[in-house]
Amino acid sequence: MFNRLTATLLASTMLAGTAWAETTVKAVMHSGLRVLDPVITTAHITRNHAYMIYDVLIAQDSQYQPQPQMADWTVSDDQLTYTFTLRDGLTFHDGAPVTAADAVASLKRWGQKDAGGQVIMDRTASLEATDDKTITWTLTEPFVPMLDILSKQSALPPFIMPARVAETSADEAITDYTGSGPFRFVEAEFQPGLTVVYEKFDEYVPRDEPADWMAGGKVVNVDRVEWVNMPDIQTAVNALSGGEIDYIEQMQVDLLALLEGDPNIVVEKREPTGMQTMVRMNFLHPPFDNQQIRQAALKAIQQEPVLAAMVGNPEYYQVCGAIMGCGTPLGSEVGTETLTQGGGVDEAKALLQEAGYDGTPVVLMAPTDMVALATQPVVVSQALREAGFQVDLQPMDWQTLVTRRASQAAPAEGGWNIFITNWMVPEISNPISNPMLNGRGDDAWFGWPTDERVEELKENFIDAADANAQKAVAEEIQAHAIDNGLLIPLGQYTLPQARRAGITDMINSPVPVFWNLQKAE
Amino acid sequence: MLGYILRRILAVIPVMLLVAVFVFLLLRLTPGDPAAIIAGDMATPAQLERIREAMGLNQPLHIQFVTWLGQLLRGDLGVSLISNTPVASMIADRIGPTFAIAILTILMSVAMAVPMGVLAAWKHRSGADYAVMTFSVLGFSVPVFVIGYIFILIFSLKLGWFPVQGYTPISRGLGAFLSNAFLPALTLSTIYIALIARMTRANMLEVLGEDYIRTARAKGAPERTVLFRHALKNAAVPILTVIGTGFALLIGGVVVTETVFNIPGIGRLTVDAILARDYPVIQAMILLTSFLYVLVNLLIDLSYSFFDPRIRY
Numbered sequence: 001m002f003n004r005l006t007a008t009l010l011a012s013t014m015l016a017g018t019a020w021a022e023t024t025v026k027a028v029m030h031s032g033l034r035v036l037d038p039v040i041t042t043a044h045i046t047r048n049h050a051y052m053i054y055d056v057l058i059a060q061d062s063q064y065q066p067q068p069q070m071a072d073w074t075v076s077d078d079q080l081t082y083t084f085t086l087r088d089g090l091t092f093h094d095g096a097p098v099t100a101a102d103a104v105a106s107l108k109r110w111g112q113k114d115a116g117g118q119v120i121m122d123r124t125a126s127l128e129a130t131d132d133k134t135i136t137w138t139l140t141e142p143f144v145p146m147l148d149i150l151s152k153q154s155a156l157p158p159f160i161m162p163a164r165v166a167e168t169s170a171d172e173a174i175t176d177y178t179g180s181g182p183f184r185f186v187e188a189e190f191q192p193g194l195t196v197v198y199e200k201f202d203e204y205v206p207r208d209e210p211a212d213w214m215a216g217g218k219v220v221n222v223d224r225v226e227w228v229n230m231p232d233i234q235t236a237v238n239a240l241s242g243g244e245i246d247y248i249e250q251m252q253v254d255l256l257a258l259l260e261g262d263p264n265i266v267v268e269k270r271e272p273t274g275m276q277t278m279v280r281m282n283f284l285h286p287p288f289d290n291q292q293i294r295q296a297a298l299k300a301i302q303q304e305p306v307l308a309a310m311v312g313n314p315e316y317y318q319v320c321g322a323i324m325g326c327g328t329p330l331g332s333e334v335g336t337e338t339l340t341q342g343g344g345v346d347e348a349k350a351l352l353q354e355a356g357y358d359g360t361p362v363v364l365m366a367p368t369d370m371v372a373l374a375t376q377p378v379v380v381s382q383a384l385r386e387a388g389f390q391v392d393l394q395p396m397d398w399q400t401l402v403t404r405r406a407s408q409a410a411p412a413e414g415g416w417n418i419f420i421t422n423w424m425v426p427e428i429s430n431p432i433s434n435p436m437l438n439g440r441g442d443d444a445w446f447g448w449p450t451d452e453r454v455e456e457l458k459e460n461f462i463d464a465a466d467a468n469a470q471k472a473v474a475e476e477i478q479a480h481a482i483d484n485g486l487l488i489p490l491g492q493y494t495l496p497q498a499r500r501a502g503i504t505d506m507i508n509s510p511v512p513v514f515w516n517l518q519k520a521e
Numbered sequence: 522m523l524g525y526i527l528r529r530i531l532a533v534i535p536v537m538l539l540v541a542v543f544v545f546l547l548l549r550l551t552p553g554d555p556a557a558i559i560a561g562d563m564a565t566p567a568q569l570e571r572i573r574e575a576m577g578l579n580q581p582l583h584i585q586f587v588t589w590l591g592q593l594l595r596g597d598l599g600v601s602l603i604s605n606t607p608v609a610s611m612i613a614d615r616i617g618p619t620f621a622i623a624i625l626t627i628l629m630s631v632a633m634a635v636p637m638g639v640l641a642a643w644k645h646r647s648g649a650d651y652a653v654m655t656f657s658v659l660g661f662s663v664p665v666f667v668i669g670y671i672f673i674l675i676f677s678l679k680l681g682w683f684p685v686q687g688y689t690p691i692s693r694g695l696g697a698f699l700s701n702a703f704l705p706a707l708t709l710s711t712i713y714i715a716l717i718a719r720m721t722r723a724n725m726l727e728v729l730g731e732d733y734i735r736t737a738r739a740k741g742a743p744e745r746t747v748l749f750r751h752a753l754k755n756a757a758v759p760i761l762t763v764i765g766t767g768f769a770l771l772i773g774g775v776v777v778t779e780t781v782f783n784i785p786g787i788g789r790l791t792v793d794a795i796l797a798r799d800y801p802v803i804q805a806m807i808l809l810t811s812f813l814y815v816l817v818n819l820l821i822d823l824s825y826s827f828f829d830p831r832i833r834y
Contacts, residue, residue: 032793034604035559040572042561113568155563171575173559173605191614192604193793194785230686231789232780238673238685239783369796399553399798406554406566421562435563445565 023519024224025503027247028236029512030495032193032229036185037173039113042155044424044511051214051511052198052225053093053179054159057084057103057135058151059214062509064329064429066151067215069207070098070160070180071135079142080125084135089205092162092180100129105166107135107158112170114156116149116433119462144464145432153214153511154427182206182218182515183225196227198514211507211516218515221505225514237498240265246503246519249512250495252371253313259498267498269316271508273327273425274494276320277310277376278487280436282417283449285410287362287389292355294485297418299344299351300387301380303491309375310493317493323481324434325425326492329467330474335482339489348387361390363411365419367398376420376490405446419446425492426510431461431477436487453480522826525834529819533812540811541593544804545586553798554578555602576602589804599801601794608805612787618688619775619786621698625706626771630713631764637714638721638760639748642729653718660715665774669708669781676704686783705782709774713767720763724756731755757828765821772810 029048035041038050059069071084090098104127111117111124125138139146150158165176177185183198190196206217228245230236237258239245251259251267259265281288281297288294307317320326321336338344362384366377381391392411396404401419409415428434437458438444439451457477464470481487499506502520507513556572557564564572573579577588592599598608641653677685683704691698728734729752737751738744776788787806794802826832 034601034793034797036604041559042563043558044561046561115563155561169575171571175605191785192601192606192611193790228783230783231793232783234670235686235781235783238678239687242677242685244685244687396552397796399557399796402557403552403554406557406569423562427563435565438565443565443567445563 022224023222023521024226025222025247025514025517025519026226026228026245027514028230028239028245028249029227030250032231033190033196033227034192035173036177038159039109039156039170040173044154047154047157048511048513049185049196049227050157050159050179051181051513052183053177053181053185054161055090055098055179055181055218056151056157056159056214057107058147060151060153060426061212061215064148064426066147067209067212069215070103073147079144080139082137082139082146084137086133086135087205087207090180091203091205092178093184093201094162094178095203096162097132098160098180099132099163100135101132102163102166103135103160104129105163106160107137109161109166109168109170110156110158114149114158114433115435115438116145116152116430117156117158119143119432120146120149143462144466144470145430145462148430149432151214152426152430152433153509154424155433157214180204182220194229198225198227199223206515213507213509214511214513218513220515221518222514240498240500243500246500248498251498253311253316253495256313256496264501265498266501266503267496269494270497270506270512271494271510273325273510274492275372275422276325276425276428276492277306277372277420277422277490278323278436279376279380279418279420279490280445280447280487281485282411282415282447284408285415285417287355287357287360288417288485290355291484292351293357295483296348296351296355296357296387297384297389298482298485298488299338299348300389301339301383301488301490302342302344303339303489304342305383306376306379307491307493309379310372316496317491320492321482321489323428323436323478323487323489324431324474325429328425328429330429330431330471332471332475332478334475334479336489345383345387352388357388359390361392361411362417363392363394363415365401365404365416366393366395367401368395369397372422372495373398373420380418380420380490408442408448420490424510431458431474437477437481439486449484449486451484451486454484454486522834526819526823529822533815536815537808537812540808541590541804542586544807545589546582548798548800548803549582549585551798555798555800558603558797558799578602589801593808598805601799601802603797603799608801611790611802612805612809615785615787615790617690618784619779619788621691622702622705622709622778622784622786623771623775625702626709626713627764629706630710630717633710634714634717635721635753635760638718639725639753641718641722642725643744643748645726650722653722657715657719660711663711665708665712665777666781668711669705669778672704672708673781688782688784688786701782701784705778705784708781709771709778712770712774716763716767716770717760720760721753721756724759725752728752728756754828758825758832761821761824761828765818768814768817772814 031045033045033049035046038046055070057071058066061067071086073084075082111121123139123141123143125140127137130136162178165174168174182204184201186197200220200223206219209216211217233252236248237255259267281294303319311317319340321333321340322331324330364377364381367373381393384391405419407415411417431437435445437454439449439454441450461473464473504518506517556569560569560572600607637653641650644650676682687701689697689701737747776792779786779788791806
C-alpha cells in the first residue's frame with residue numbers, strides 16, 4: 001500500500017514537473033541584434049529576428065519557388081491583377097486579427113526600401129485591401145518576377161506588421177514590435193547587442209504543409225528561444241562543449257577541431273549555397289574606369305587560392321563563377337573559366353599592355369577586423385601584382401571602409417579603387433535584387449557603374465515570358481557583367497553550424513529558423 | 522578637509538568639460554558611419570544619406586555639439602543611434618556586472634597581493650620571494666585573455682567547478698553570483714596582484730630597513746605587529762596610489778574579461794559602441810569612465826591621511 005502511494009506521488013510529481021518544465025533553446029547567432037526594424041536595415045541578424053516574430057504573405061521553398069504562407073493567391077489572365085487572400089486564424093501578438101489593411105500598409109512601407117519592391121511599385125497601378133481578407137494588387141504591365149520578389153527570403157523580405165506600425169516613415173525605425181509570427185518578442189528582456197528572448201506564440205496557427213525552408217507549417221516545439229551574443233567564438237565553443245548553450249549559427253572552420261569527436265555535438269552545413277565573396281571595382285577613377293583594365297584584373301585572379309586562404313578546408317568552399325550563385329535557378333558560370341580554373345595571368349598582362357596601363361596604383365581597401373573579409377584582399381593584391389598592377393593595399397577597420405567606399409573622390413584624395421565583400425547567395429540570386437547589377441551611375445551601389453546594357457538586359461528579364469526565357473536572359477546578364485567587370489566573383493563558402501546532439505529537426509534554410517526543431521531534455 | 526573636498530569636486534567640472542570636447546571631436550574625426558551600420562550592406566548611397574539626415578548626422582559639428590552638451594547639462598545622455606534605446610538605461614543595465622566584477626577583483630587582489638608582497642619582503646631573497654616575483658612577472662606578461670582561457674580550460678571544462686561563461690546578479694544569491702564571477706575576477710586579478718605585490722614588496726623592503734623597525738624589534742614586539750602595524754602602515758601610501766592608478770588597468774582588463782567570459786558589462790558596451798560608431802553611447806561611456814577615474818583618485822588621495830597622519834588637507 002505504502003509503495004503504491006509513494007509511486008503515485010512520485011509519478012504525479014514527475015508529471016507535474018514535465019507539465020511545468022520549459023524548453024529553452026539558447027543560441028549564439030552570427031552577431032548581436034541591435035536594430036529591430038527589418039525594413040530600415042538589410043542586416044542579416046535583423047532579418048533573422050524578423051522571421052521569428054513576423055510572418056510573410058508568401059514564402060520561398062527549397063526549390064526557390066513561392067508558396068502560400070499567410071495568404072494564397074490568384075493571378076488574372078492578363079497577368080495584371082494579383083489577388084491575395086489571408087488564411088483564417090492569423091492573429092497579432094496583441095490579440096488583434098491580421099487584416100488586409102495591415103498587409104497593404106506593410107507592403108507599401110517595404111516597397112519604398114527594397115530594390116525589388118521599388119521595381120514592383122514602379123509598375124503598380126493600385127494596391128489596396130478590398131475587404132478584411134483580400135489584398136488586390138494591380139500592375140500597369142505584366143511582371144513575371146512579382147511572386148519571386150514577394151517571396152524572397154533576403155535581404156528585405158516583406159514582413160507583415162500592424163498598419164499602425166507600418167505607417168512609420170520608411171527612413172525611421174519602428175518602436176512597436178508587434179508581429180504575428182510563431183514567436184513573440186519579449187521586449188522587457190531585450191538587451192541590445194547582448195540578449196534577445198522569444199517566447200512561443202500560443203495563438204499562432206501554422207499551415208498544414210510540412211516546413212520547407214521558409215514555406216510550410218511553422219510548428220514551434222520549444223517554449224522559449226534565447227539569442228545570446230558572444231563576440232568571442234572561442235567562448236561560444238567552450239559554452240557549447242559545456243552544455244551551456246545549444247547552438248552556434250556560424251563556426252569558424254579553423255576551430256572545428258575543438259568540437260570534432262565530441263559525441264554530444266553535431267557540426268554540419270545548414271544549407272548548400274552559403275555565401276559569395278566578390279570584388280567590386282570603382283568605375284569612376286583610373287585605372288578601373290577602363291573596361292580592358294577591369295578585364296585584366298578579372299583575368300589575373302584565380303578563386304582557389306583566395307578561398308583556400310579564407311576558409312582553408314575545401315569541404316566548406318567551392319569555386320564558382322556564377323554572379324547569381326551556383327546551385328540557384330539562374331546561376332551560370334559563363335565567361336569565368338580563368339577565375340575558376342586559373343591560367344589567365346598572361347592574358348591579363350597582355351590586356352594591361354594593350355590598355356596602356358600607366359602604373360597608376362590601385363588602392364585596395366583591406367578590413368583587418370572582419371575575419372570573413374581579412375584574407376581575400378591580401379591574396380587578390382598579390383594576384384594583381386603578378387599581372388603587373390601596382391597595388392596599394394591599405395589596411396583599415398570595417399567602419400572606415402564603409403565610410404570610405406561611399407566617397408566618390410579620387411583614390412589619392414580619400415577615395416578607393418577596390419574592395420571585397422560577401423553576400424548571402426539567395427540575396428544575389430536574382431538580377432533585380434542583386435546590387436552589383438545596378439548600372440544607374442550615381443544611383444548604383446558603391447563603384448557607381450553606368451551600364452545601360454545591364455539595365456536593358458534587366459528589363460528583358462522582367463519582360464521574359466517564363467522561367468526558361470528568364471534563364472536565357474540571366475545567362476546574357478552573366479556574360480555581360482563579367483565582360484564589363486561589374487564584379488569579380490571569388491567563389492562560395494559555407495560557415496558550418498554547430499548544435500548539441502539533442503537539438504534535432506532543424507530546417508536547412510539559408511536563414512536559420514527555430515520552428516520545427518525539437519530539443520531533447 | 523571639507524574645503525579641500527569641495528575644491529577637488531569643483532575641479533572635476535573643467536576636467537569633464539575638456540573630456541567632453543575632446544571625445545566629441547575625436548569621434549567626429551574618426552572615420553565611420555553609424556548610418557551604414559543601421560542600413561546594412563545593401564543600402565545605396567542615397568538611402569544612407571536619407572538615414573543620416575533622419576539621425577541628424579548631417580548637421581554642422583558645432584550644432585551637434587551644442588545639442589549634445591545641452592542634453593548633457595539636463596542630465597540626458599541621449600539615445601543610442603543604433604538600437605534607439607536611451608543611453609542611460611543601457612548603462613544602468615550593464616554597469617552592475619562590471620562593478621560587481623571590479624569590486625570582487627579589487628578585494629581578491631588586495632587580499633592576495635598585500636600578504637604576498639609582505640611575505641616576499643619579509644623573506645627577502647628566499648624561495649618565497651622568488652616565487653612571488655616570478656608570479657608577478659608572469660601576471661604582468663601573460664595577456665588577460667590567455668589567462669582567462671587557461672582558467673576556463675582547467676576549472677570549467679576539465680574540473681567542471683565553474684560555468685564557462687555568463688553572469689548571475691548577486692540578487693539571486695551569493696553562491697550563484699560567485700559561481701559566475703569568481704573566474705573572471707580571478708583572471709582580472711592576476712595583473713592587479715602582480716602590480717600590488719611588487720609595489721608592496723618594494724615599499725616594505727624600504728620600510729623594513731628603517732630605524733624604527735629595528736627599535737620595534739629590539740623592544741620585543743611580535744613579528745606580526747612589526748610587519749603589519751609598523752611596517753605595512755608606513756608602506757601603505759604608495760600601495761594605495763598603485764591601487765588607484767591601477768584602476769585604469771582594471772578598466773582595460775574588464776573589456777577583455779567581459780568578452781572572454783561573456784559578461785554583459787559596460788566594457789563590452791563600449792567596444793560594441795565604438796565598432797558601430799554609436800556616438801552617444803561612446804561619449805557617455807568615456808565621460809562616465811573619466812568621472813570614475815577622477816573619483817577613485819580623489820578617494821585615494823583622501824585615504825592617505827588615514828594611513829599617514831602627517832598628511833593634512
